[in-house]
């Protein structure tokens with residue numbers, strides 16, 4: 001999992017159902033005509049402007065612990081802190097849909113083209129998440145070819161489930177994603193928007209299971225961990 005990847009647009013494009021479900025909208029066949037037109041337009045814009053790419057690098061347990069160093073509280077009281085000690089392999093990654101797409105979204109909002117901007121933003125958010133998924137399956141395939149056919153990979157990211165966005169500082173210092181045009185500002189937000197970062201964690205499916213009863217779970221609106229855990233145990 002070392003080096004830079006330029007993804008084919010075809011693979012990086014999210015599914016329509018994926019985009020709509022993430023926005024709490026009905027499935028494509030039940031979508032009002034106006035929203036369907038916005039969705040078609042957003043996919044055209046995505047195809048024109050997205051430049052999906054990633055940088056990734058394998059790290060040892062000790063390297064990962066260096067990256068995780070600097071938590072505001074005990075690392076064991078976070079999801080990644082509970083998962084990584086049980087894992088077998090790790091790779092850091094940063095992936096992005098690139099500057100032109102981010103710029104197009106910004107332009108739409110700046111010119112009050114709000115409906116189109118909102119839908120393109122939604123497609124791009126799902127597209128960025130898809131890059132994490134593509135990298136996870138690639139890492140899983142690679143481990144399978146190297147004698148670990150039962151390894152299951154999930155991405156864990158700063159900004160989620162107890163790992164604060166400040167965690168990106170150490171991750172960026174080690175991976176240097178400036179090589180694919182992604183930088184971090186003083187608030188630890190990535191530029192361009194529609195970039196994702198994290199660690200791919202590999203091991204038997206069971207290592208990804210945990211009880212979501214951390215203090216920070218009280219404020220969680222998505223409860224996304226349930227579907228993530230189910231997805232990895234289904235494979």
Ligand code: SF4
Nearest residue numbers: 161212217220224225
């Ligand atoms: S409930 Fe939400 S915050 Fe808690 S572990 Fe699951 S996804 Fe993370």
